[in-house]
Amino acid sequence: MEIGKVSESILKRSILKQIKHRRKEVLVGPGVGEDCSVVELEPNEVFVISTDPITGTKEDIGKLAVHITANDISSSGAEIIGVMLTIILPEGTKESELKEIMKEIESVCSSLNIEIMGGHTEITAAVNQPIITVTGVGKMPKDAMIKTAGVKPGQEIVMSKWAGIEGTAIIAKAKEKELLTIYTTDFINGAKDFIEYISVVVESKVARRLGVTSMHDVTEGGIYGALWELGAASNVGIEVDLKKIPIKQETVEICEFYDLNPYQLISSGVMLMVTDRANALVDELKKVGIHAAVIGRITDNNERIVLNEDEKRFLAPPKSDELYKVNLN
Numbered sequence: 001m002e003i004g005k006v007s008e009s010i011l012k013r014s015i016l017k018q019i020k021h022r023r024k025e026v027l028v029g030p031g032v033g034e035d036c037s038v039v040e041l042e043p044n045e046v047f048v049i050s051t052d053p054i055t056g057t058k059e060d061i062g063k064l065a066v067h068i069t070a071n072d073i074s075s076s077g078a079e080i081i082g083v084m085l086t087i088i089l090p091e092g093t094k095e096s097e098l099k100e101i102m103k104e105i106e107s108v109c110s111s112l113n114i115e116i117m118g119g120h121t122e123i124t125a126a127v128n129q130p131i132i133t134v135t136g137v138g139k140m141p142k143d144a145m146i147k148t149a150g151v152k153p154g155q156e157i158v159m160s161k162w163a164g165i166e167g168t169a170i171i172a173k174a175k176e177k178e179l180l181t182i183y184t185t186d187f188i189n190g191a192k193d194f195i196e197y198i199s200v201v202v203e204s205k206v207a208r209r210l211g212v213t214s215m216h217d218v219t220e221g222g223i224y225g226a227l228w229e230l231g232a233a234s235n236v237g238i239e240v241d242l243k244k245i246p247i248k249q250e251t252v253e254i255c256e257f258y259d260l261n262p263y264q265l266i267s268s269g270v271m272l273m274v275t276d277r278a279n280a281l282v283d284e285l286k287k288v289g290i291h292a293a294v295i296g297r298i299t300d301n302n303e304r305i306v307l308n309e310d311e312k313r314f315l316a317p318p319k320s321d322e323l324y325k326v327n328l329n
Contacts, residue, residue: 008032008232008317028076033148033216033229035072040142048078048138052219057328058129059173060195062104064166067198068268069136070112071217074204075271077146078138083109085119086133093123093130101130112201129329149233150214153300156278157230157240160203160271160285160292162194163223164251167265167323169194171254174328179254191250200271203292206284207273218270221318224263224306226272227296228315231304238315240296242308260322263306274298 016030027046028038036050050072054065066083073080085105089098098121109116117137172179172191179188200217207215214234218226223245231238247262255262275281278294285292304315 007319027142028145028147031149031233033233035148035217036076036078038076038145044142046140046142046145048073048076048140049135050076050138051133051135053131053133055131057170057174057323059170059328060104061130061132062101063108063195064198064268065132065134066105066108066112066114068219069134070114071200071268071271073136073138074201075146075148075215075217076138076140077144077204077208077215078140080112080114080136080138080201082115082117082137084117084135084137085121087119087121088127088131089121089123090127090129091123091125101132112199144208146208146212146215147233148214148216148230151230151234151236151274151298152213153236153298155213155274155276155298156294157227157238157296157298158273158275158278158281158285158292159223159245159295160200160273160290161197161269162246162248162251162291163270164247164255164262164265164267165194165197165270166268167222167260167321168248168251168254170266170323170328171258171326172250175326179257182257183253187250191254194248194250194269198269200269202288203271203273203285203290206288206290207271207275207281210275210277210281210284212273212275212281214274216272218267218272220266220321222262222264222267222322223270224261224315225318226267226270227306228304228317230272230274231298231302231315232317235302237299237301238296238304239299240306242306242313244293244295246291246293255322258326260325262322264318265322
């Protein structure tokens with residue numbers, strides 16, 4: 001298997017088909033494009049649980065770890081209330097390094113009103129760089145559930161922020177010296193600052209208020225991978241205009257430098273939202289300072305395509321993320 005998230009075929013064959021035992025309390029279980037599980041505890045009250053590891057980079061690992069899980073919880077329509085951490089560190093890690101990671105995590109948690117509820121920390125020779133797994137717990141009324149598999153033909157797709165921002169920030173920080181041979185310090189610093197856009201908590205609140213039917217945060221596999229998952233979750237078609245997908249110039253140039261496809265580059269901080277009120281949603285997001293655009297629509301067939309004038313590209317299940325083509329060490 002390739003590095004990164006497993007392919008859809010492996011997911012179905014070797015993971016989903018092996019999960020057989022079910023409980024009535026679990027309302028949303030594992031599935032293509034579903035990042036969260038929903039568990040009913042009290043009448044009309046559910047907990048939402050999601051877990052994610054950070055393995056592709058050691059840069060800003062604490063910040064990324066919390067934001068990724070908070071984004072998954074938020075994309076289900078829930079409010080995240082706490083996280084459990086598993087921190088695996090390589091042999092030789094200094095205590096001061098662990099302390100800095102925890103400070104980073106606590107800073108993000110404080111800004112999002114999240115409590116660190118517990119976890120596990122271990123030093124091991126089994127890894128050569130830090131790995132953090134975060135399990136988040138959220139809450140929401142049962143009737144407020146929003147699933148990735150909630151789209152209908154005729155609805156439009158709204159995208160927040162810009163494609164590839166997370167990958168751009170990671171590469172800019174890890175490869176700064178190399179990039180400075182052709183780009184200015186201001187250019188690289190601007191790219192590194194994309195990490196500040198990593199949260200989708202604010203847009204999820206706006207989207208819930210306007211009654212979106214589906215939300216899906218964009219992570220590994222980039223915008224193309226997330227669009228495929230969005231269509232696969234509801235078994236519908238998707239038609240997107242490439243020129244309407246927002247992208248920053250820093251992302252374009254850094255991807256050209258490393259021969260990467262920016263639309264298949266990890267993009268945490270980007271949210272896909274499906275709604276009958278696309279223009280109103282874009283307007284409301286702009287009021288709270290979030291760039292957004294209507295990029296496409298849901299169709300009543302199984303074709304998932306991206307149009308670029310007369311050229312048509314058929315989307316495929318996401319493969320290994322473009323980030324893994326860059327040696328970040």
